Amino acid sequence: MEIKQHEWRIFPGLSNLKEKLSYHLFVVLHIPLFLLILWLLCHPSAYVRFWFQICVDGFLMIHLGLHHFFKAHDKYEFTQPFSKIIIGLMALIGLIHMILICQGIRRIVTLYLISPHQV
Numbered sequence: 001m002e003i004k005q006h007e008w009r010i011f012p013g014l015s016n017l018k019e020k021l022s023y024h025l026f027v028v029l030h031i032p033l034f035l036l037i038l039w040l041l042c043h044p045s046a047y048v049r050f051w052f053q054i055c056v057d058g059f060l061m062i063h064l065g066l067h068h069f070f071k072a073h074d075k076y077e078f079t080q081p082f083s084k085i086i087i088g089l090m091a092l093i094g095l096i097h098m099i100l101i102c103q104g105i106r107r108i109v110t111l112y113l114i115s116p117h118q119v
Contacts, residue, residue, distance in 0.1 A: 010073050053101060060094030063087065 040052040070076050
């Protein structure tokens with residue numbers, strides 16, 4: 001199996017390890033991350049789900065910034081336009097989603113603060 005981008009090569013800690021070990025650690029560390037994501041997506045608390053969505057949106061935007069920051073790294077391999085477009089679109093979607101859910105929360109709070117006879 002050929003791996004096109006070797007993300008672990010630019011991560012502090014993983015980049016100093018042997019190639020095979022750093023690859024396996026990088027992949028294995030995704031398992032608890034995905035379990036956490038699935039748990040938070042289905043969390044019974046709307047409050048937790050809201051803040052989880054905000055965190056994901058923020059991550060998508062920070063992720064784009066990290067790619068810009070690391071593009072000067074000698075082991076950075078995300079040079080294909082397809083990868084750049086997807087990363088950029090996900091950051092844009094995260095920004096739009098964050099704006100929309102924050103506006104929705106503002107409307108809900110406003111409705112609860114205005115007494116029914118004022119509406």
